[in-house]
Amino acid sequence: MTKYFDDFSAGEVIELGSVEVTEREIIEFAREFDPQSFHVDPTAAKDSPFGGLIASGWHTCAMYMRLMVDGMLADSSSQGSPGMEELRWLAPVRPGDMLAARYTVLEVKRSATKPHRGTVTFRSEMLNQDGEVVLRMMGRGLYGTRDAADVPNPVETS
């Protein structure tokens, strides 16, 4: 495990890699979780305000999360997230788009009551191949500290 709470610093930008969006995956995700016509039916989507098939916003969040895990979290002391302060779907995501994810550290704060962990406040973005931001989130993540790494399960979550 290489990334602990101690390793984050305000202003740090972490590039998380990219993913290509396919029509098949847009439809698969939406059939299970968001079966609105403009997410599952390319023909009906042409007559929608979006002018064609677009990904469910939750699918875009999920694709972001996968890049975040592969690009950083899997090799970190992450202990989850209490949530987001803001989530914006800023532009439609369409089949063939190539989305790149970026994580910017806004603030780091060690817990006063649970000294073995700290909170990282971040801005997350997904940009398409034209450099357009399609998803923007601001939120907080909890990370274990380096000095807690040798203590098994040191954090009380209750």
Add this chain to the structure above:
Amino acid sequence: MTKYFDDFSAGEVIELGSVEVTEREIIEFAREFDPQSFHVDPTAAKDSPFGGLIASGWHTCAMYMRLMVDGMLADSSSQGSPGMEELRWLAPVRPGDMLAARYTVLEVKRSATKPHRGTVTFRSEMLNQDGEVVLRMMGRGLYGTRDAADVPNPVETS
């Protein structure tokens, strides 16, 4: 189509039905989108701060969305959502949980510049079988107005 912008009123509460969470689905979703050990590996999850397997927060959002589509959106003039002001994962979601979704209308506002649509500000919640709120979101949804229903594709989204 039965639910237009005009049909929403502040204070209205819409019950959206419920869904049972299975271990198989938690692991399937997380393997694809959020492969952190406490989402995909029941054994490793026991030693995590969560004490057992929990659903990815994005999976909980996606399950909410499915209930929202089936319980309301599919039969509405929905034109998508610009995003959320707040998203909170308030309690872990575990295999066997039964989650019920609820949509509360906070405010309705017809667009000044695009009179054929309006914005509904809402609070969304998922509650488990113990009545505990596991997910809370505040956001905005766009809906076409009833008088636009006869006009094909009346909304410019650019």
